[in-house]
Amino acid sequence: MTKLICLVKFVPDVDNFKYDFERNIIIRENADLVLNPDDAKAIAFALKVKALNPDVMVEILSMGPRSVAPMLENLLRLKIDQATLITDPLFVGSDTYVTSHILARYLQSIDYDCILSGMHSLDGDTSHVPSQIAEYLSIQQYPNVLDGEYDLNLNKHFNVSVERENFIETYEVSLPILLSFSRESKLKLPYVRYEDMHKVVSDKLVILNNENLKFDRHQIGLEGSLTYVSRSFIKPQNKKDKLVVRCDDEGVMKVYHTLKQWGYLK
């Protein structure tokens, strides 16, 4: 049986979030959280595969505060077989290196064929975690995926389409692999069927903490992290100076050089 794991993160609504400037961490408890849009593409892909091959198993894996449990339950109403939430106050403040270790340790303990993730997250947007998990698990990864051939059961090789700056490319990949989906993907998360709106799914939600994962407490959270946010500040509003030129040799040349400097011209 093919098993797909979707890595999902619930992120603060970027337009409306609270930040602890004393401790330099995001306040995730009781914050308005939304499913990271790129991660929704990964789930949408998994569900599409499952629609074609009903015996494919889909698990979503997330790390975050307990308050995301109802959101995971909402996703479970979409024919997802299991949701696993890794949550522990000890994990608060973990940087990407530590987060990747925590998630990878769990993944190493289970079977999977393909791991699906988003490419970017709305909040930190480091894109580190999927790559670091792939490295830890010694599997390949491909980024910026738009879509793929769905019939994973047929073959261990399949094609995925990938977005590049000026091209759409098709790659042949083989399992096991980690695919990171781009927000530009046209895949869409389905709506919950009306009859399933209030379905009880709590039996499919597995909650794990550090008692299960057994990390030394010095290796996790702020203490275990290898990078440290020493301060944070609101971005100074340095509006680009307006450039005003005439339409003559000098003026147009200046526009050309500015376009080049800002990277619009190669």
Place this chain on the structure above:
Amino acid sequence: MKKVLIYFDDEHRDNSLELLSVASKIYPNEKISIHALNPSNHNQELIGRVHTIINCHSHTIVPYDYGNLTQWIADLQDTHTYNCILFPSSMNGRIIAPRVAMRLHVGLVADITDIQFNHGKLEIIRPAYGGKIMAAIECLKEPIMMTVRQNVFSQQAYDSVVSEVIEFQFKDFKLNQIKCVKRVDKNDLTQDIRQSKILISGGYGIEKNFNQIYELASELKAQVSASRKIVDLGVVSRKIQVGQSGKTVSPVLYIALGISGSTQHIEGLRNIETIISVNLDENAALNSIADIVVVGDAIEFTHRLTQIIKKERKGS
């Protein structure tokens, strides 16, 4: 003496060279020895600028062969013990760097935009939360690793150095399982102006010569859009109209040619990085939100810019 390794991404050469400025910002008062890992083996831009260039001819390493590239950098780190490893924030740079950091058990800072010092301590600055917050990051272990946002640091003037080219031998080469089987130019796929990265938009000011802007569009790999007036006049299809009764667009670069900028037009512009407005009227409304204003005839501007791009391309 500090040792820095830079990752030379052949698809983003200029951005890779920007890493040299970052290195000298991190170590302002020290001698730096720069190594450049260049899987493409095309060393032209690197010669004279870095002390050591590392190639590999025994195996073909494609830019998305993340496993072998990680192995390569980890081996180099073993041999040379770099103080710092830098990557451009290109698609491939941002995948390889986290893998290397995991392998070397060091921290990594993503997509940095500045280097600062606070009481003598190195602080790496990066935006977070969609650029609303800037965070200063300290790295607790060497090598210091980061990916560097493109086009933020400029390339610096340099004194030419003697570059030594060395060949890397893989101890443990694994066959890459990923193959590119097809490539399609995006411009051939979509005519939807909402998907365009660069839009050249024409307005009433260029009504009679609208078709002359297509040449510039093709030079910039841009698509053409228009204001409502041009559409109402029947010059182009409503499919490419920007504004309230047309489409809302978010290109990174929007070049408005002879568009005065009615409220309804500006309503259709969202999250655009850079706006260039070319207009005979210096006081056109669009000029107040533009980053670059060109005062003059829009068609003349189009021709001049097209000529310069063509000429410079030939020259380089």
